[in-house]
Amino acid sequence: MKIFFILLLGLPLFVTIQSCKKKNDSLEFKERGTLIESSNNGHLSASEIADKIDKFDAHNIVIHGVTYYSITYRTIYQGKQVDSRGLLLVPDDVDTTYLISYFHGTHVPLNLGEFYSANMETPSNYKGEGDHFLETRNIALAWASAGFTVFLPDYIGFGLTADKEHPYLAYDELFKANIDGLLATKSFINQNGSFYDNRIFLSGWSQGGGACLSAHKFIQEQYPSEFTVTASSGLAGPYNMKGFIDEILAQKDQDVGIISGVFSWGIYSLNKFSPELKRPTDQLYTYPVPDQLAAIFVPSKIPSQTLQEYFIAHIVDGTDTKAMQVINRNTFSQGWTPVGKVFLHHGDADNTVYYMNSATAKTGLTAAGGDVTLYTYPGGTHDSELENYVRNTLNDFNALK
Structure with missing residues (x-):
């Protein structure tokens, strides 16, 4: 951003x-x-x-x-x-x-x-x-x-x-x-x-x-x-938001540059501030994320190296229904x-x-x-x-x- x-x-x-x-x-x-x-x-x-x-x-x-x-x-x-x-x-x-x-x-x-x-x-x-x-x-x-x-x-x-x-x-x-x-x-x-x-x-x-x-x-x-x-x-x-996340995860094995920190911070906040989620961050991230700064300063600009594989997979295929509910609620391009x-x-x-x-x-x-x-x-x-x-x-x- x-x-x-x-x-x-x-x-x-x-x-x-x-x-x-x-x-x-x-x-x-x-x-x-x-x-x-x-x-x-x-x-x-x-x-x-x-x-x-x-x-x-x-x-x-x-x-x-x-x-x-x-x-x-x-x-x-x-x-x-x-x-x-x-x-x-x-x-x-x-x-x-x-x-x-x-x-x-x-x-x-x-x-x-x-x-x-x-x-x-x-x-x-x-x-x-x-x-x-x-x-x-x-x-x-x-x-x-x-x-x-x-x-x-x-x-x-x-x-x-x-x-x-x-x-x-x-x-x-x-x-x-x-x-x-x-x-x-x-x-x-x-x-x-x-x-x-x-x-x-x-x-x-x-x-x-x-x-x-x-x-x-x-x-x-x-x-x-x-x-x-x-x-x-x-x-x-x-x-x-849904389309944006989809595009980033379509590049999950690539260096997405500045977007890596933006995306990671957004995932952290959507998880923290949505009552449906509030998951332990080790279910989302491959590295310790105790706070928002850790989410911003990612150890890699490649999403698949910072987010858990199963979290990415269930966002991509839409089967993480609670996460999709939050993402859709923060999507304002239609509906x-x-x-x-x-x-x-x-x-x-x-x-x-x-x-x-x-x-x-x-x-x-x-x-x-x-x-x-x-x-x-x-x-x-x-x-x-x-x-x-x-x-x-x-x-x-x-x-x-």
């Missing part, structure tokens, strides 16, 4: 994991989605924002200055209440709120000083920097300066909840904290006097693309009175009808999250009656289409205001 994957460099595992202080041990009960606190962390003018967007020239996009807030809210993690955070970007001089939720791509939960730090990509930590925070600066700030209010959840496992394991690619679990952040954001908007009519635009890149499309489904099914999904727009997301529009963006030379994810989602959701547009970028890779995504999404969302 859009990854800062240190495993590619063959680093040994003498790394510093994010702070493990227990911040949520004894919380007074509050309803999920309660806004605990908000902090005004600063303001950027339109010209400052244009200077901080460094992946393309955004001077013809930025219009408004933006105030950025850290939002703390109540959610749940594995059945227990916790507080999590996100970043809220509010444009100046806009009386009507048009709300975008942006779900960020893959961040490895490590801090390695100047070499790599998840803290420097976690949205709520943003304080107006002109480096790091790639998605916050180049995507979210661009849209906020164009007039949208943008909320970016940190995700469980980062920021305030860095002591917890991240539900990577377990989208039904990931959604819980993300929707609670949106409910808290709605409270903030209502408290601050801006007109808001419940419409929401969803977006995300890579892992966040999957979070975007899954949230589209989950919100319209579970929270239709709180939010109306106007549109979702995802870049290079793993929408077809439901989106309310609102769906925009999919993908480079057809993407070797990280394969193009077939968007192609099959276009086919499957259109067949189910959805209004789906697929932007195919010829020759585009996983990381090459950020500007096209930002500009095309902004045009599409503006047309739906």
Whole structure:
């Protein structure tokens, strides 16, 4: 996925994991989605924002200055209440709120000083920097300066909840904290006097693309009175989890490169966060996997050398019915009808999250009656289409205001 994957460099595992202080041990009960606190962390003018967007020239996009807030809210993690955070970007001089939720791509939960730090990509930590925070600066700030209010959840496992394991690619679990952040954001908007009519635009890149499309489904099914999904727009997301896994396992005896760690972490999370599974990891892996870091830093980039043969065989032939139930539940490329529009963006030379994810989602959701547009970028890779995504999404969302 859009990854800062240190495993590619063959680093040994003498790394510093994010702070493990227990911040949520004894919380007074509050309803999920309660806004605990908000902090005004600063303001950027339109010209400052244009200077901080460094992946393309955004001077013809930025219009408004933006105030950025850290939002703390109540959610749940594995059945227990916790507080999590996100970043809220509010444009100046806009009386009507048009709300975008942006779900960020893959961040490895490590801090390695100047070499790599998840803290420097976690949205709520943003304080107006002109480096790091790639998605916050180049995507979210661009849209906020164009007039949208943008909320970016940190995700469980980062920021305030860095002591917890991240539900990577377990989208039904990931959604819980993300929707609670949106409910808290709605409270903030209502408290601050801006007109808001419940419409929401969803977006995300890579892992966040999957979070975007899954949230589209989950919100319209579970929270239709709180939010109306106007549109979702995802870049290079793993929408077809079943097809994606099938393609990787079809190459099980080959070096699949960066996908090895992505795939392994996803298997670990689907197992941990799905009540049907929760299997001992020695039933899944050929090597000791006591935690998510061990799943990320695989000893081999060949899947058949890291996963148990019988686990692979029963996924391939579909006879592991409980695992297939979980995989199908986290597949969003078919079987439901989106309310609102769906925009999919993908480079057809993407070797990280394969193009077939968007192609099959276009086919499957259109067949189910959805209004789906697929932007195919010829020759585009996983990381090459950020500007096209930002500009095309902004045009599409503006047309739906």
